[in-house]
Amino acid sequence: MKIIKNELIYLATALMFFTRIPVPFTIPYSSEIMNKSQKYFAWIGLLVGLINAVILYFCAQLFNLEIGIVLMMITSVLLTGAFHEDGFTDMCDSFGGGYGKEKILTIMKDSRVGAYGTIGIILLFALKFLSIQALGSIDLLKTLGIVILAHSSSRFISGTMIYTHQYVTDIDVSKSKPLANKPLDGIALLVGLISVLISFAFIPDGRLILAFALAYAGKICMGWYFKKHIGGYTGDCLGSVQQVSEVLFYLGTIIAWKFI
Numbered sequence: 001m002k003i004i005k006n007e008l009i010y011l012a013t014a015l016m017f018f019t020r021i022p023v024p025f026t027i028p029y030s031s032e033i034m035n036k037s038q039k040y041f042a043w044i045g046l047l048v049g050l051i052n053a054v055i056l057y058f059c060a061q062l063f064n065l066e067i068g069i070v071l072m073m074i075t076s077v078l079l080t081g082a083f084h085e086d087g088f089t090d091m092c093d094s095f096g097g098g099y100g101k102e103k104i105l106t107i108m109k110d111s112r113v114g115a116y117g118t119i120g121i122i123l124l125f126a127l128k129f130l131s132i133q134a135l136g137s138i139d140l141l142k143t144l145g146i147v148i149l150a151h152s153s154s155r156f157i158s159g160t161m162i163y164t165h166q167y168v169t170d171i172d173v174s175k176s177k178p179l180a181n182k183p184l185d186g187i188a189l190l191v192g193l194i195s196v197l198i199s200f201a202f203i204p205d206g207r208l209i210l211a212f213a214l215a216y217a218g219k220i221c222m223g224w225y226f227k228k229h230i231g232g233y234t235g236d237c238l239g240s241v242q243q244v245s246e247v248l249f250y251l252g253t254i255i256a257w258k259f260i
Contacts, residue, residue, distance in 0.1 A: 013037040018044045020081050039188040042156035042195040049151030049199065052076050053144040056136075065136045069129055072147075085121060087239020089113050092120030094236070101230045105168070108236050124243060131250035138257065145203030146253050152199040153212055154245035156192045157219045158238050163189065165223050166232035207260045211252030215245040
């Protein structure tokens with residue numbers, strides 16, 4: 001019973017920090033609990049993807065595909081509190097306007113959004129909208145499965161950076177976001193991967209392995225860039241990897257459907 005209770009605490013911790021979905025009970029918090037909750041990051045992505053897919057389907061029926069996509073994107077932002085999108089804008093501002101590790105980290109902790117962040121998030125949203133539109137115009141039902149898989153896979157891919165790169169200590173710890181920054185064992189990584197495999201069940205198309213590979217390649221490139229300039233990753237880096245991986249998954253699906 002204690003093991004089940006602890007796992008529920010880890011799951012609720014991940015749900016509480018990565019969504020605005022209310023947790024109906026008080027849970028303890030510690031850095032250890034936060035670190036152990038990382039096994040459920042991809043599961044939170046699965047849940048968010050499911051909600052997004054439902055919104056997209058019904059809104060596309062009520063209005064049209066384009067309006068449905070916009071309302072789905074709005075739902076996603078409200079559901080997660082723009083947690084990952086905020087990391088992406090901070091990443092754009094810091095690496096776009098900073099020179100050297102100290103300056104980059106200083107800008108990253110600034111709550112204001114600059115030109116790089118504004119331009120970056122607009123282009124990201126535009127690319128996300130157009131890629132989902134392209135997929136939905138081919139097959140809406142399959143696109144629903146792709147949305148679920150993209151959310152789950154992108155969070156799993158983002159979480160793997162904890163295993164492959166070094167966490168960079170925030171220059172101002174008092175302002176740092178709660179973050180799982182220590183890798184767990186292989187079993188915990190497998191728990192996250194299971195959610196991705198479950199997501200694949202919604203659209204069992206072997207061609208989507210290409211989409212997953214492209215998304216992971218994006219993580220490798222971003223990880224290399226982060227390591228070169230700041231020596232590792234921060235919470236904002238993880239958020240940016242999630243957003244970019246999600247879009248790359250959509251683009252990879254378009255490539256797979258078009259050429260394979």
